[in-house]
Amino acid sequence: MFRRNSSAQETETVAGKVGGKGRPTPSRKEAEAAARARAKVPRTRKEQAAAQRAARGDNSRKMREAMKTGDERYLPSRDRGPVRRFIRDFVDSRFSFIELMIPLLIISMILGYSRSPGLVQLGNTVLFTTLLVIIVDIVMLRFRLRRELARRFPDESAKGAVLYAAMRSLQMKFLRLPKAQVRIGEKLPESYR
Template identity: 35%
Template sequence: MTKSADKSSEQNPEKKGKATPKRKDAVAKTKINSITSPVSKADRAKNRESQKLARAEARAAYMRGDQSALPMRDRGPVKKFVRDYIDSRRSLGEYFLPLMVFVLLLTMVPSVEIRFLAIVLMYSAMGYSIIYGVFVGRRIKKLVTEKFPEESTKGLALYGWLRSTQMRRLRAPAPQKKLGESL
């Protein structure tokens, strides 16, 4: 033995006392510790059914507009006000998607004039939708500032415009106000 080895053994008299376990043994030990009791087929089916019911209840609460079920982007009285404002009005944006499908069908017609009119219709609808978005966004900001003076209006214009471009039937959460109903 060298002098340095003697000194280190004198300074650290405790030794490990056993060999490092092989990886195979260590992995097997963790598998044994992590194994849970086997779940029967009936229990798995019952768990799956209860999870399905929980998801259905959560979706129903979301579609009703229940504040606890909404994601953060849709929560709060200001966002509810914007949704109600948009839902109580009709806009061309609601019909944008079906209109684009119609335009797509028109572009397949062999007549050049009809295809040209389809393209003009498409760009007109896009332009109208953008201009409508600017105006409805300004109106939303004004109304929110009047009704909720302490709340920020950041992002509300885009939130309202995007909701107005969705087909009424496909909006989530579902519209709470009927068309023409006052706020």
């Protein structure tokens, strides 16, 4: 008879608990039933449509969750990759006058509908000043972003990066998707690989 050492038996038991799968092994009957259910081909158009609808619903649920958490696996292709993640963080970490655009446009619209010519003129001034500040802000964003991309990602193509950043910066911060992962003024990490 072969007897095991008690310490080896304890080690084996502990290793089984730590590295275990957390559920019992299914019986052969259960495993075969699960395999048949996965391999079952829909027989009618109605079943096929239901299966496709369920798959689309699952994919869109995963994508919505990824938009909130920033999970790269389920993001749309336009938002994937370290360069795009850096651009999102770069735009989200800076204060932008563009975020004030909607309130200022509403104010200029209200002033434009007033009967007083002085208030209408003030509304026009607010509108054109807002547009000028936004154009200057986007130009400054372009130069800073291109410099940072050249420094951090010298081998990567920056094609479409400025447009991606400008479109993201034109949105109010709480409406941006994927959701902002950094706060305004937060220092960005050096590596995005």
